[in-house]
Amino acid sequence: MEPRFLIQNARRIVAVAIVLVALAAAGTGASAPAQSGEPIVVGSTLSLTGAFGATGVIHKAAGETFISWINANGGLLGRPVEWKLLNDESDPAKVSALYERLISQDEVDLIMGPYATPNIVAAQAVAQRHGYVLPNHTAVLTYALTYDCQFPTWSAGGKPNLAVPQTVFKMLKTEQQTPRRVAFVTNTGGSTNFISYGPPSSSEGGAVEWARKQGLNVVLDLKYPPTTSDWGSIAAQVRAAQPDFVWNSGLALDPVNLIRAMEQLDYRPKQFFTLFPAPGPLLALGQASDGVLSVTLFEPNGKLLKKLGRKAQNIVRLFAQSAASNGLSYRVFDSQATASWTAWEVLAAGVRGARSLDNERVCDYLKANGVDTTFVGKLRFNPAKNNFSKPRNLVKQIQKGRWKVVWPPALRVTKLQAG
Amino acid sequence: MNTYLQAGVSGVMTGGLYAVMALGLSLTWGLLKVINLAHFALILGSAYVTYQVTTSTGADPLLSGVIVVPCMFAVGVAIQWVIDRFQVDEFSSLLLSFGLFIIAIQLISNIWSADFRQIEAAENPYATRAFFIGDIAFPVPQLIALGAALALAVATYYVLRHTYFGRALRALAYDREIAGAYGVDHRRIGMLTAGLASAMAAVAGVLVGINQPVFPELASEWVGLVFTVVILGGIGNLLGAVAAGILIGLVYSQVSVAWDPLGAPLVVFLLLILALLFRPNGLFGRLGGS
Numbered sequence: 001m002e003p004r005f006l007i008q009n010a011r012r013i014v015a016v017a018i019v020l021v022a023l024a025a026a027g028t029g030a031s032a033p034a035q036s037g038e039p040i041v042v043g044s045t046l047s048l049t050g051a052f053g054a055t056g057v058i059h060k061a062a063g064e065t066f067i068s069w070i071n072a073n074g075g076l077l078g079r080p081v082e083w084k085l086l087n088d089e090s091d092p093a094k095v096s097a098l099y100e101r102l103i104s105q106d107e108v109d110l111i112m113g114p115y116a117t118p119n120i121v122a123a124q125a126v127a128q129r130h131g132y133v134l135p136n137h138t139a140v141l142t143y144a145l146t147y148d149c150q151f152p153t154w155s156a157g158g159k160p161n162l163a164v165p166q167t168v169f170k171m172l173k174t175e176q177q178t179p180r181r182v183a184f185v186t187n188t189g190g191s192t193n194f195i196s197y198g199p200p201s202s203s204e205g206g207a208v209e210w211a212r213k214q215g216l217n218v219v220l221d222l223k224y225p226p227t228t229s230d231w232g233s234i235a236a237q238v239r240a241a242q243p244d245f246v247w248n249s250g251l252a253l254d255p256v257n258l259i260r261a262m263e264q265l266d267y268r269p270k271q272f273f274t275l276f277p278a279p280g281p282l283l284a285l286g287q288a289s290d291g292v293l294s295v296t297l298f299e300p301n302g303k304l305l306k307k308l309g310r311k312a313q314n315i316v317r318l319f320a321q322s323a324a325s326n327g328l329s330y331r332v333f334d335s336q337a338t339a340s341w342t343a344w345e346v347l348a349a350g351v352r353g354a355r356s357l358d359n360e361r362v363c364d365y366l367k368a369n370g371v372d373t374t375f376v377g378k379l380r381f382n383p384a385k386n387n388f389s390k391p392r393n394l395v396k397q398i399q400k401g402r403w404k405v406v407w408p409p410a411l412r413v414t415k416l417q418a419g
Numbered sequence: 420m421n422t423y424l425q426a427g428v429s430g431v432m433t434g435g436l437y438a439v440m441a442l443g444l445s446l447t448w449g450l451l452k453v454i455n456l457a458h459f460a461l462i463l464g465s466a467y468v469t470y471q472v473t474t475s476t477g478a479d480p481l482l483s484g485v486i487v488v489p490c491m492f493a494v495g496v497a498i499q500w501v502i503d504r505f506q507v508d509e510f511s512s513l514l515l516s517f518g519l520f521i522i523a524i525q526l527i528s529n530i531w532s533a534d535f536r537q538i539e540a541a542e543n544p545y546a547t548r549a550f551f552i553g554d555i556a557f558p559v560p561q562l563i564a565l566g567a568a569l570a571l572a573v574a575t576y577y578v579l580r581h582t583y584f585g586r587a588l589r590a591l592a593y594d595r596e597i598a599g600a601y602g603v604d605h606r607r608i609g610m611l612t613a614g615l616a617s618a619m620a621a622v623a624g625v626l627v628g629i630n631q632p633v634f635p636e637l638a639s640e641w642v643g644l645v646f647t648v649v650i651l652g653g654i655g656n657l658l659g660a661v662a663a664g665i666l667i668g669l670v671y672s673q674v675s676v677a678w679d680p681l682g683a684p685l686v687v688f689l690l691l692i693l694a695l696l697f698r699p700n701g702l703f704g705r706l707g708g709s
Binding site for chain 1: 676
């Protein structure tokens with residue numbers, strides 16, 4: 001370019017440059033409000049190794065998605081958000097020590113709950129001692145979460161031991177699939193035992209008692225330890241009882257191992273329900289797991305996701321990317337990711353509503369107002385019910401290699417597949 | 420009655436899998452005086468490689484043994500070289516191999532994440548298959564494990580009894596200095612033995628891979644049961660390890676049916692305590708039954 005040309009057109013060039021800069025500034029402002037100041041630091045632990053590691057990674061992927069998303073959308077109170085994440089190695093003792101460190105030494109502004117009930121209970125004691133708000137995503141032992149500033153987002157109701165069986169058996173009855181012979185196979189881990197038998201030292205009961213009260217014929221009630229390796233003898237007992245409905249209050253890989261062992265004995269009940277499965281490995285069983293039922297908060301099935309709009313669709317897409325970068329083989333935004341995302345939304349809504357990082361004010365705001373969430377609707381928190389919202393138990397079923405919501409009728413994307 | 424019989428068959432065959440896992444550990448502990456906790460990481464690593472090879476190539480999962488067995492043999496040789504080079508004694512080998520175990524599990528987590536990994540049903544022809552005699556099912560994956568345990572134990576027993584390598588190895592186990600005076604090269608024999616033990620871990624890993632989903636924490640779940648098999652079978656006694664594996668599987672399954680699955684671990688570990696008190700050399704004696 002000739003220097004003469006620049007001199008002759010200097011005014012025009014400057015004018016064009018000013019317009020371009022102004023447009024760029026406007027564009028930035030429209031997509032993400034400016035953030036300034038020190039980042040808000042949220043501290044938490046997750047079980048990235050140890051017994052809960054496989055599911056802990058899902059919560060890491062969901063948390064990272066949320067942090068990227070909120071920072072791309074203006075941050076919190078105009079400040080960027082930073083997540084200080086520590087590995088608790090699935091050890092509740094380490095959870096206590098690490099939350100103490102996050103609050104006392106690192107002086108984080110806010111905290112987020114860890115994964116899995118025993119760890120959440122451990123973190124609750126520390127949060128309560130320091131007066132921190134504790135949103136948490138996966139607490140099941142509703143009776144053990146008594147701190148009035150803990151906010152659970154696994155909305156199974158205050159009594160999931162009654163609400164879950166009520167939902168499942170009501171669905172079966174409505175769909176004219178009421179079982180004649182029911183077998184209960186229960187992992188004695190805290191959460192699963194609670195769903196089958198209710199709280200300790202209480203006559204309330206759980207799914208087993210509920211089924212009996214409904215007049216169902218309970219032909220087997222078997223408990224197994226969390227470290228079971230001999231599934232053959234359990235499958236043999238199930239086969240001998242000849243149930244047409246198996247209720248497995250199991251965790252992670254339990255249903256995979258039980259279904260595989262039953263298949264090896266050439267036994268498949270008409271219906272199989274499981275509580276908290278690892279969703280991916282069940283699908284990998286192929287035909288053997290077709291028709292398996294479970295509960296969920298949300299599944300990104302076409303119609304359901306479309307109804308929630310673009311924001312939800314983007315979140316589901318971003319989560320899949322984060323899951324991939326975290327090495328997860330199953331990248332679907334299912335119940336675990338939903339609970340995690342919702343817990344982060346609760347924290348953000350509390351801060352925005354209180355317009356402050358003061359944990360007491362955030363807690364008061366959440367108790368008074370609840371939160372409108374993207375995936376599970378309005379959550380209301382009532383300390384008299386340990387802040388557990390009303391039950392939202394969707395029932396999902398594996399159909400043609402995918403989890404699909406089959407209950408309730410208002411939210412289902414397909415009908416229950418008959419056994 | 421059928422329930423007891425079926426559970427018993429399943430238990431015996433599950434015991435076969437415990438036995439395959441225990442063979443290599445028993446071999447190095449009994450003959451090299453190395454308590455190799457890294458053995459469990461080698462089993463798990465082999466299971467992951469089986470998963471990876473099968474899902475990447477679509478090949479029969481058992482064929483992955485062609486890759487993992489020689490690889491783990493080499494790893495076993497390398498570990499033994501370190502142990503020999505630094506003259507690590509029996510107790511220190513426990514600490515050293517514990518460190519290796521932790522490192523290996525972390526490496527596995529870094530490569531495959533903490534997520535569950537499982538060979539898809541379409542690529543695993545063994546997962547849910549079984550042979551039947553009447554109503555009694557013989558699940559294929561456990562049947563293969565039991566067969567492998569028996570074959571490896573008998574072959575090793577033969578090698579220990581009837582070859583120069585076996586005699587040299589047993590001589591080393593009894594008295595290294597005297598064996599050395601007779602020209603036995605303890606370094607070479609030790610590395611070869613450790614390599615064989617790790618190759619056995621690789622076989623166990625392939626069998627785990629076709630039998631169940633894997634995740635990094637899985638290796639820790641095996642430690643208690645497999646050590647029980649080694650101790651009950653007699654340290655260094657491979658046929659004893661197979662018998663102990665079958666016994667534990669059988670006891671586990673029968674207690675599970677007759678009483679409660681919750682009671683099975685209690686009975687198995689009570690059996691271990693009684694054995695340690697009354698038969699400290701194991702139910703079948705040490706070193707090849709001698």
